[in-house]
Structure formats: C-alpha cells, structure tokens
Amino acid sequence: MIIIISAYGILTFLAIIHIILYSSRPTKSLSWLLIVLIFPFLGILFYVIFGINRRKFKFFKLKETVKRKLYDKKFRDELIKEQKVEFKNRKCVRLSKLLKNSSGFVTQPSNEVKILQSGEETFDLIFSELQKAEKFIHLQYYIFEEGELFDRLYELLKEKLENNVEVRILYDAIGSYSLRKKAKKKFKDIGAKVYPIMPLHFGSFLFTLNYRNHRKIIIIDGKVGFTGGVNISDKYIDSHSELGIWDDTHLYVRGPAVDSLHRVFIKDYYFASDQELLLKDKYLPGIEKQGDVIVQIVAGGPDTDHPSIMQQYIKMINLAEEYIYISNPYFIPNSAMLEALRIAALSGVKIKLLVPKKSDSWLAKHSMLSFFEELLFLGIEIYQQKNDFLHSKVIVMDGEIASVGSGNFDHRSFEHNFETNALIYDNEVAESVCQDFIRDCEESVLLEYETYKNRPLKRKLSEGIARFFSPLL
Secondary structure: HHHHHHHHHHHHHHHHHHHHHHHHOHHHHHHHHHHHHHOOOOHHHHHHHHHHHOOOOHHHHOOHHHHHHHHHHHHHHOOOOOOOOOOHHHHHHHHHHHHHHHHHEEEEEEEEEEEEOOOHHHHHHHHHHHHHHOOEEEEEEEOOOOOOOHHHHHHHHHHHHOOOEEEEEEEOOOOOOOHHHHHHHHHHHOOOEEEEOOOOOOOOHHHHHHOOOOOEEEEOOOOOEEEEEOOOOOHHHOOOOOOEEEOOOOEEEOOOHHHHHHHHHHHHHHHHHOOOOOOOOOOOOOOOOOOEEEEEEEEEOOOOOHHHHHHHHHHHHHHHHOOEEEEEEEEEOHHHHHHHHHHHHHHOOOOEEEEEOOOHHHHHHHHHHHHHHHHHHHHEEEEEEEEOOOOOEEEEEOOOEEEEEOOEEHHHHHHHHHEEEEEEEEEHHHHHHHHHHHHHHOOOOOOHHHHOOOOOOHHHHHHHHHHHHHHHH
C-alpha cells in the first residue's frame, strides 16, 4: 500500500509540474489539474494520452510526427509553385497569406467547384467520377463502415482494378474501428493497397490514441478531387438511429487546387505505408484551367508548427465586416475563439450559428450547450437543426469567402486531429452557401436568450460538468 501511495504521489507531482510548465492556457491547465487530482491514476493516464502538447514537449513527440517533419524538410522544394492570383480586396489577401505561411498551401486560381449538400448528391457524383477513372484512384477517410455504400464502392473498385486502374485506400484506425479484417481483406485481395493511419500497437498506444486522421479526400487521376465532411457510411443516405440521416456538406473540385489536395493525401500515404513516394508526374500531372474559382487547401495537424485550422477560423471571424455564418456539429470554442466571436459581435458583425439538436456524444453536446448563454447574450443567433443530425463544417463570410472541410470548432480539430478544409474565394459560391445556410436555419429552431437563461438547474449542472471535460474533446 505504501508503495502504491508513494508511486501515486510521485506521478501526481510530476504531472502537476508538467501541466504548470507546458500547458498553453490557464483555463485548460486548471481543468487538467482538477482531473489529475480528482481521479487517482486515471487522471494522470488521461493527461498523458489526451493532454500533453507534443508540439512543445519533445520527449513525447511521436516518431511518426518526426517522420512527417523529415518528409517536409526533404520534399519542401517539391511544393507547387505559386501562381498569380488577383484578389478583389485586402481581406482575401490577408487570409490567404496567413494560411500559406501556416499550412503551406498557396491559393490556386482557375478551378471548377460544386458544393454538395446531401449524402445522396455527394455519393451520386463520387461514384459517377470514380467510374471515369483511367489511371488511379486515391481515397482517404476517417470512417470506412460496411454497408450499402461500402459494397457499391467495392464492386466499382474491383472493376477498375481489373482495368489496370491503381487503387490506394487510407483509413483511420479508430474512426474505422468497426471495419472487420474480412472486409479489409476483400479490398486487398482484389489488388487495392489498403493502409490504416496510426494503428494502435503495443508500445505506442498511449502516444497514438489521441492523434487521429479526420480527413476525407478522394483524388481521381490527379485531376478531380473531393473533400469535406462526408465519410463512407450508410448513415449519410439512410436513417439507422434516432439521430436520423447525417446531414453533411462536401466539395467537388476540378482544376489546379486538386494538386494541393493530392499532396495532403500523398504525405499521409507515405506516412502510413512507408513503401513508396508518389511525388511523380504520373500522380501529379500538370492541371489545366477548369473554371474561374480561387481555392486554397488548408491542412492542419499535430505535426505542424501552427494550429492552421484554428488560425483559419479566428482570422475569418476577425476579418468579417458584415456577417459570418457557421455550421458545425461540435461547437466547443477555446478562449481565443470565444474572444474573437465576442469582439466581432460587439463590433456589429452579424453572427449566426447552426448546430444539431441531437448529438452522437452526450459530453460534446452538453459542453457545446454550456457556451450558448453567453453567445446569445452577445446577440449571436443560434439555430438548432431539429430533424436529422447536422454534421457540416461550413463557414461563409460577407458573401466573399466560404470554407468547407473536416475541421470542427473544438480542441480536437485545433490541436490533435489531422484535418483538411478548402477555402473558396468566390462571391457566387459564397452567396450560394449563404442561401443554403439561411434555408437550413429557417427549418431549424431559433434559441431565445431569456428562455435559455432560465433553463433548469439540472441542465446547467450537466453543461458545467461537460465543459469541465472539454479539454478531452
């Protein structure tokens, strides 16, 4: 017993010292200190897995993260050369410059894009484009789930492989945990190259569990790309639970921006497979102009020097002059994000937030709800989608810039997940996204400040407890 108590005391002391020295924000530090003290041993384990900022503390850096940085250093000169882009205002210039320096990808002119607003629309176009593939198909998803879409994809890829089209698939080991070995073997048996990202192996479990690849990317022949929030799962086309159909937004892009999106996949593939490097003309062909839309890919993750997704969101809020509309299923802002929203609202910027009424996580839902009273007090309009489960990660600003991607408004997307967003600098596209957003709001429930402020004490306590654990989310 004495040994156990001594070990607990030493480990707790070391954890507290580490939190004080290396945690980035006082509120987050306090949360972790309480978690470590309230939950003996378990709190320390949670902190090691979920709390350590590996950007700052070299001892805990993943060897995979080191590998990614070496990749960047070795192939930095392989990055696509910047093309001249004529922006209509300084807002676009400032945002694009930030994200070029933060994320590493430049703005690309002359693209064709389509905003896809439902699972059926998304998969109809995906399968149509996959059918046209002549050289290769590269797919990367957080969730690969067996079902109708999975079987349909298998049959299509089998046909393509028989016609000498190369197929490469990446999936997240945690997000696709339900995918059976038999299902993975089916794809491997027909010749597809299939790899998990950061599988949970003994010895690395504690340092990989918290760092997931949340990206959704398809590249076809290096010319057509898809990205956004939709996974390979039947929940996007059919209701399988009380949540209803998952309502999500995806993006089709054709043109030079596909090159940037493909380089995100190539880096992840090299990292997951360690077998081949795809930085070749065959996989990165010169892409001709396809339209007149400017697109910039934003890639963020724990291997980068800067939290690109968070910086993108904060900068868009800071630059907004008329309005900024945000659709997100996990709206759990940190203190920097809250302050940016507070300043924008007090400056007269119209802010609307669209979130789901239902959620797949009790903790995430109640943590999100804990912020609403303050936001409503500031005059921010909050709408709850009442029918299906809103899963879109969309922002539109001033009818000029729209963002579609995989990044949520939470600690996980800002600091722990590998995410990809696409920024679209185009008035016509932004206005279309704005109209879709307004239509969704009209079909949702608008929260009222006075009513929400007087919600039951039991709910306030639940929200407070959930918010306390928000650093784990």
